[in-house]
Amino acid sequence: MGKLVEIRWHGRGGQGAKTASLLLAEVAFNTGKYIQGFPEYGPERMGAPITAYNRISDEPITIHSNIYEPDYVVVVDETLIKSVPVTAGLKEGGAVIVNTAKSPEEIKKELNFNGKVYTIDARKISEETLGAYFPNTPMLAAVVKITGVIPVDVFLNDIEASFKHKFANKPHVVPKNMEAVKRALEEVKGNE
Template sequence: MAQMLEIRWHGRGGQGSKTASILLGKVCSEAGKYIQAFPEYGPERMGAPVIAYNRISDERITVHCQIETPDLVVVLDSTLIGAIDVVEGLKEDGKIIINTDLEPEKMKEKIGFNGELYTIDANKISEEELGRAFPNTPLLGAVVKVTSLFTEDEFVKLIRKEFEKKFAHKPEVIDGNINCIRRAFQEVKSE
């Protein structure tokens, strides 16, 4: 990685944007990268808009503030589009990943974005693999695929360790989350 990768996550309270940013940070740290992973939110309530951030670099990170010009924006809830300017500050060559069942071309039209846009039906994947809509895990897989931070197998090996710590008492959840990530690598779409 030649430069710092900055990611901004948009979601609603309870969808896991903060958890996803922290998990990505832990995995990248485990792989020897410098990281920052932090949320920004007002009153903590279920369903309220939440923003989380990641900075990932091979070199020490000396900046400590919100990310205003991200390289990548991840949208966990497409109903935020229109309510929030999710592409605000996105770098000219930036990318966006949206959790939706719509094709990338339709989302580009909907938000008036001409850059690199990816879609993935993260809700459907997580409902099928975990029995409930947890879009953050499939979106983690999509982020890694789109950014090429790791190969699929490298990421699965690293994230499995984190899931084993987090879900030690629920091994079936570990496998479900791994399946979500593997499916995301296959199902994330670009135009």
């Protein structure tokens, strides 16, 4: 059986964690993988903590439960660290990826977590390249790099094509988004 990678996303309603999980599913799908992307639904309001999930595999995926022992955890909003047990069930050898300006060491301490911690300042990258706070694009790039669910070069080609399609009416934003992706790939840093 091909390796099954399970990812859990923590974000706040309206921030796009669900959209990011669906984007990851889409890029993995485009490279021939079997994928699942699904949020945990509730009556979410803007700003409430939400959870979304991805399963990515080379083989068909039949399991339909939520993910309790993820390989990776992605935290889109670092303020959640204080209120949500984001590393719960995280597999040994797994990693947590946090959107923050802090260093991996600082986050590791805050999480009280012994495994691998990666950080990415998606706000800074987003604001400097796109001129506004859209954390999804840099987060997605960081997640692709750290999880290795698809090769980075394949991802770059696919995401560029997808931006060109998505922004067909405003092609000038495509290079800015690609810059955000490339910076995220370079700037995500880890503490193992």
